[in-house]
Each structure stands twice: as structure tokens, then as C-alpha cells.
Amino acid sequence: MRTDHILTISRVGKSFGGLHILKDISLEVKKGERIGIIGPNGAGKTTFFNLLTGDLEPSVGEIYHDGHNITKQPNYKRARNGIVRTFQKNNLLNELTVLENLLLVLQRKQGFGKVWYQLRNIKKYPRLYEEADELLKKWGLFYQRNAVIKNLSYGEQRQIEILLGVAMEPSILLLDEPTAGMSQSETDYIVNLLYKLPRDLTLMIIEHDLDIVFGLADRMVVLYDGGVLAEGEPEKVRADERVNKIYIGSGDELVC
Numbered sequence: 001m002r003t004d005h006i007l008t009i010s011r012v013g014k015s016f017g018g019l020h021i022l023k024d025i026s027l028e029v030k031k032g033e034r035i036g037i038i039g040p041n042g043a044g045k046t047t048f049f050n051l052l053t054g055d056l057e058p059s060v061g062e063i064y065h066d067g068h069n070i071t072k073q074p075n076y077k078r079a080r081n082g083i084v085r086t087f088q089k090n091n092l093l094n095e096l097t098v099l100e101n102l103l104l105v106l107q108r109k110q111g112f113g114k115v116w117y118q119l120r121n122i123k124k125y126p127r128l129y130e131e132a133d134e135l136l137k138k139w140g141l142f143y144q145r146n147a148v149i150k151n152l153s154y155g156e157q158r159q160i161e162i163l164l165g166v167a168m169e170p171s172i173l174l175l176d177e178p179t180a181g182m183s184q185s186e187t188d189y190i191v192n193l194l195y196k197l198p199r200d201l202t203l204m205i206i207e208h209d210l211d212i213v214f215g216l217a218d219r220m221v222v223l224y225d226g227g228v229l230a231e232g233e234p235e236k237v238r239a240d241e242r243v244n245k246i247y248i249g250s251g252d253e254l255v256c
């Protein structure tokens with residue numbers, strides 16, 4: 001298995017009963033590549049992410065991460081090995097503060113907390129507080145440090161969730177519609193954050209806002225009816241007649 005590809009997806013399919021949701025998907029992703037994934041509602045984009053994170057097992061095909069076959073590896077092991085996702089919906093501990101949520105992630109990353117949702121003896125590790133504060137400052141969210149998650153707006157919560165994903169220092173970050181449901185200023189914040197992510201971090205991003213995803217991605221993958229309809233450099237995909245056809249009338253026309 002070639003290891004210059006951080007991720008190799010080989011002839012993967014997923015069926016639920018008799019429903020073939022994903023069919024024969026193959027894709028190779030290089031370290032540091034930014035892959036945009038688009039396609040109409042129900043095309044199978046989130047299901048595809050679920051296969052990559054181990055939340056679902058493929059019905060057929062194989063997935064390799066850094067040359068290792070991870071097809072049957074459970075989700076928590078994949079996360080530990082660097083495949084980290086954010087969800088379409090927030091996945092935070094709502095009664096805790098931003099800082100506490102961040103400390104939980106840092107504690108887990110450094111292997112201090114055996115029980116991930118408990119801040120065990122955290123005060124014994126001032127370095128974790130320093131690291132959390134550095135991250136909050138770096139990403140311009142220090143002013144939210146002591147805010148309780150449930151008191152933040154939906155968009156603010158999603159910003160924090162992405163920050164937590166970044167804090168895990170993943171090798172692959174999977175973002176499922178990171179700007180969905182956000183105000184313009186919240187969207188601008190996220191887009192700015194995404195552009196500032198380290199260039200060696202591999203990003204895969206499902207996004208309905210085509211301007212955002214075409215601007216950010218090195219390569220686009222268009223899923224349609226469970227298969228790859230088109231794939232390649234953003235400009236090539238933007239000009240692809242088949243891709244334009246599926247977007248015509250959707251309100252998301254591809255404007256060259």
C-alpha cells in the first residue's frame with residue numbers, strides 16, 4: 001500500500017437492507033489535501049463520512065489510513081489515530097463552559113483522563129490550562145472562555161466544536177457542513193479559521209455553500225446517487241456539464 005496517500009478508499013459501498021446508498025467509491029487523498037465534497041441532498045455525503053470515521057462499516061470495499069487497513073477499526077480508535085470529525089449538529093457538553101469542554105479534549109488527547117467526560121484532578125495539570133488558553137487566544141475565542149455552552153448561539157457553539165476538533169491535532173479533519181445554520185459573521189469566522197488551518201492538515205469538507213467549498217478545496221468530489229459523478233480540480237468540476245445539470249434549479253447554481 002502506498003503511504004504518500006494518507007487515505008485510500010477502495011471500491012467502498014454501503015447498503016441498508018436492499019438500499020444501495022453508496023456504490024463503488026474509490027478515492028485517494030494526499031497528506032495536506034483539502035477535499036470538498038458536494039452533492040444534492042441524500043447523495044450519501046454524510047454516510048460517506050460515517051464510513052471514514054468508523055461510525056458505519058462499509059458493506060463492501062476497504063479503507064486505509066496511512067497505509068493501515070482500518071476498514072473494521074472502531075470509531076474511537078480511528079479518532080485516537082487522528083481521524084476527527086465535526087458533526088452537522090453540535091456535539092458539545094452543554095452544561096459545561098467552553099474552557100471545560102476544551103480541557104476535556106486536551107486531557108483525552110494527552111491520555112490523562114481515563115474517563116473522557118470527567119475532568120479528573122485537572123487542576124494538577126496547569127499546562128493543560130495554558131494550552132487551552134493559548135488555543136482560545138489563537139483562534140480569537142478567549143472572550144468565550146467561561147461561557148456555558150448552552151448559553152451560546154448555535155453558530156457560536158459550532159465555532160467551539162470546530163475548535164475542539166482542531167485541538168485534537170488530527171491528521172484528517174472531517175467537517176460536515178461547518179457553516180450550516182450560521183449567520184454571515186459566524187460563517188465568515190469559520191471560513192477564516194479554515195483558511196488558517198495548518199497546510200499539512202488533511203481536510204475533507206461537506207459544504208452546501210458552493211462558493212466557500214470551491215474557494216477552499218484543492219480537489220472536489222461530487223457525489224450523486226451514491227456514486228462519484230465528478231472529481232478533480234475545482235475549476236474543472238465547476239465547468240463540468242453533468243455537475244451543473246444536477247445543480248440547475250436547486251438554488252445553488254455553479255457560477256463560473
Ligand SMILES: Nc1ncnc2c1ncn2[C@@H]1O[C@H](COP(=O)(O)OP(=O)(O)OP(=O)(O)O)[C@@H](O)[C@H]1O
Pocket residue numbers: 016019021039040041042043044045046047048
Ligand atoms: N441508517 C440508515 N438506514 C437507512 N437509510 C439511511 C441510513 N442512513 C442514511 N440513509 C439514507 O441514505 C441516503 C443518504 O443519506 P446521507 O445523509 O448520507 O445523504 P447526504 O448527502 O449527507 O444528504 P444531506 O445533504 O441532506 O445531508 C438518504 O436517502 C438516507 O435516508
